[in-house]
Amino acid sequence: xxxxxxxxxxxxxxxxxxxxxxxxxxxxxxxxxxxxxxxxxxxxxxxxxxxxxxxxxxxxxxxxxxxxxxxxxxxxxxxxxxxxxxxxxxxxxxxxxxxxxxxxxxxxxxxxxxxxxxxxxxxxxxxxxxxxxxxxxxxxxxxxxxxxxxxxxxxxxxxxxxxxxxxxxxxxxxxxxxxxxxxxxxxxxxxxxxxxxxxxxxxxxxxxxxxxxxxxxxxxxxxxxxxxxxxxxxxxxxxxxxxxxxxxxxxxxxxxxxxxxxxxxxxxxxxxxxxxxxxxxxxxxxxxxxxxxxxxxxxxxxxxxxxxxxxxxxxxxxxxxxxxxxxxxxxxxxxxxxxxxxxxxxxxxxxxxxxxxxxx
Amino acid sequence: xxxxxxxxxxxxxxxxxxxxxxxxxxxxxxxxxxxxxxxxxxxxxxxxxxxxxxxxxxxxxxxxxxxxxxxxxxxxxxxx
Numbered sequence: 001x002x003x004x005x006x007x008x009x010x011x012x013x014x015x016x017x018x019x020x021x022x023x024x025x026x027x028x029x030x031x032x033x034x035x036x037x038x039x040x041x042x043x044x045x046x047x048x049x050x051x052x053x054x055x056x057x058x059x060x061x062x063x064x065x066x067x068x069x070x071x072x073x074x075x076x077x078x079x080x081x082x083x084x085x086x087x088x089x090x091x092x093x094x095x096x097x098x099x100x101x102x103x104x105x106x107x108x109x110x111x112x113x114x115x116x117x118x119x120x121x122x123x124x125x126x127x128x129x130x131x132x133x134x135x136x137x138x139x140x141x142x143x144x145x146x147x148x149x150x151x152x153x154x155x156x157x158x159x160x161x162x163x164x165x166x167x168x169x170x171x172x173x174x175x176x177x178x179x180x181x182x183x184x185x186x187x188x189x190x191x192x193x194x195x196x197x198x199x200x201x202x203x204x205x206x207x208x209x210x211x212x213x214x215x216x217x218x219x220x221x222x223x224x225x226x227x228x229x230x231x232x233x234x235x236x237x238x239x240x241x242x243x244x245x246x247x248x249x250x251x252x253x254x255x256x257x258x259x260x261x262x263x264x265x266x267x268x269x270x271x272x273x274x275x276x277x278x279x280x281x282x283x284x285x286x287x288x289x290x291x292x293x294x295x296x297x298x299x300x301x302x303x304x305x306x307x308x309x310x311x312x313x314x315x316x317x318x319x320x321x322x323x324x325x326x327x328x329x330x331x332x333x334x335x336x337x338x339x340x341x342x343x344x345x346x347x348x349x350x351x352x353x354x355x356x357x358x359x360x
Numbered sequence: 361x362x363x364x365x366x367x368x369x370x371x372x373x374x375x376x377x378x379x380x381x382x383x384x385x386x387x388x389x390x391x392x393x394x395x396x397x398x399x400x401x402x403x404x405x406x407x408x409x410x411x412x413x414x415x416x417x418x419x420x421x422x423x424x425x426x427x428x429x430x431x432x433x434x435x436x437x438x439x440x
Contacts, residue, residue, distance in 0.1 A: 031363040038427060111407025140406040143391055188364045191403065191411045215420045243417040244403060250410055253392040
């Protein structure tokens with residue numbers, strides 16, 4: 001183990017020396033962010049190597065307008081909103097789903113199956129499933145939609161805000177202000193997509209894309225692998241998480257996604273509108289599309305005033321650079337989504353900072 | 361939201377399974393893993409098994425989940 005750490009450090013040092021400038025690596029997944037903090041990995045890296053927390057937490061990247069649309073539907077007395085617990089505290093213009101929960105038309109579910117069961121149990125209401133998440137959660141939503149179609153459960157629909165990871169990474173690199181040298185790619189999203197999906201980024205932008213698992217040694221060796229590629233000048237898409245991530249991923253899950261969904265342009269917090277980055281139901285499943293059923297659209301309001309979650313998600317600032325961080329915005333009273341989600345960069349920074357203070 | 365949990369299949373009927381993760385049992389579907397069988401360790405996300413996983417890798421992920429839970433608990437006590 002010590003030898004592996006030493007080898008990793010040598011590669012990191014060599015890469016920093018070779019480039020002679022800071023190396024910025026973006027970890028795309030929120031679970032990586034938490035593991036990096038939990039294990040104190042930042043403190044072990046060379047001074048000129050910086051980790052940026054990217055748009056890898058589904059709660060965090062959800063656009064304000066979508067939250068407001070969910071809240072609009074939650075205020076109808078003919079709907080039940082079924083949501084993963086992570087979304088419940090995200091503030092919108094008029095409160096959050098949590099503030100609607102006491103009325104009884106907001107329910108937390110652990111899976112899309114649970115949402116479908118709610119529809120079976122409440123035939124007089126329409127159950128709207130808050131369908132958020134990346135490739136890991138999308139196939140589960142697709143299965144529920146297919147099941148609803150098969151059983152004719154017409155009081156079930158989904159408000160799809162499912163996101164595709166790669167277009168967001170491409171959008172980040174296309175921004176001329178970006179500082180990203182490489183990506184540490186998400187572990188469990190890649191179980192579904194396969195690591196081959198990142199090849200397009202490598203070819204288009206010449207940036208290393210390395211998939212790692214979540215335990216500290218994988219993360220450290222993932223960063224070292226990126227450094228090796230920088231030293232050799234040969235960026236590639238690669239996985240170190242060979243236990244579960246293959247080149248092609250879970251093709252059954254992929255085919256269920258493409259049977260039900262098609263990509264459309266969609267809004268991301270901080271990144272704005274990204275072409276073909278958000279999934280909507282295909283025409284033959286469109287009667288389960290809550291946007292169409294209720295004639296609602298995603299509102300286009302700007303994000304909360306003063307909140308800089310958008311810049312955090314693009315790796316442009318670290319959370320403490322936001323004026324609200326730690327004062328108006330903290331985990332108990334979050335202003336922005338990156339402080340709501342336990343996988344959010346602001347929550348991780350806040351918790352880590354507090355811990356250091358407690359220990360010190 | 362994107363952390364899948366390793367769990368062992370303890371019951372299986374068609375694609376409907378009961379899985380056990382660290383002593384907690386819950387339902388999961390094996391729709392995306394048609395070859396999964398009773399006793400297999402799988403990664404479960406949002407109620408679906410998305411990959412098989414070996415003992416060693418499952419143990420590492422369980423340890424990580426415990427650590428993250430403890431971390432969150434500690435921090436909640438500090439901040440709350």
